[in-house]
Amino acid sequence: MNKSIAHIDPKAERKKLIKELDKIVGDWIKKRDGWTCQRCGSTTKQLNACHFYSREGKAIRWEPLNITTLCVGCHFWGHKNPLGFVRWYSEKMGKEKMDILELKKRNRLKTSLVNLQMIKQIMLQQIQEGTFGEGSMF
Numbered sequence: 001m002n003k004s005i006a007h008i009d010p011k012a013e014r015k016k017l018i019k020e021l022d023k024i025v026g027d028w029i030k031k032r033d034g035w036t037c038q039r040c041g042s043t044t045k046q047l048n049a050c051h052f053y054s055r056e057g058k059a060i061r062w063e064p065l066n067i068t069t070l071c072v073g074c075h076f077w078g079h080k081n082p083l084g085f086v087r088w089y090s091e092k093m094g095k096e097k098m099d100i101l102e103l104k105k106r107n108r109l110k111t112s113l114v115n116l117q118m119i120k121q122i123m124l125q126q127i128q129e130g131t132f133g134e135g136s137m138f
């Protein structure tokens, strides 16, 4: 019996892949935003890739329209002031982009191990080709 195959735990692999995708997209978002907090303009504070809609919604978990760069302080502010955060984000994005995000939010994304592997492959290819961006998540 092949030992390496016998020890693959699909659940753990899925978790690992989701984390990997979070990291790939998080880094891409921070680079896109010029390593700058999009609310206060800080470039020196610790930066987070912050989601407008929670990461629970897998269809938009890696959708660039749903993620922005915030410093830890502004990220905290967002969670403490949900209404202010919604106003700020909607204003920053504009109605058209918010409408697209809203539509994408309704999609269902299969997050089986095979699908996640495919998503990672496509994502890395798009990033390399420079075609990954707002609205590019399936």
Ligand SMILES: [Zn+2]
Residues within 6 Å of the ligand: 037, 038, 039, 040, 041, 042, 070, 071, 072, 073, 074, 075
């Ligand atoms: Zn900030």
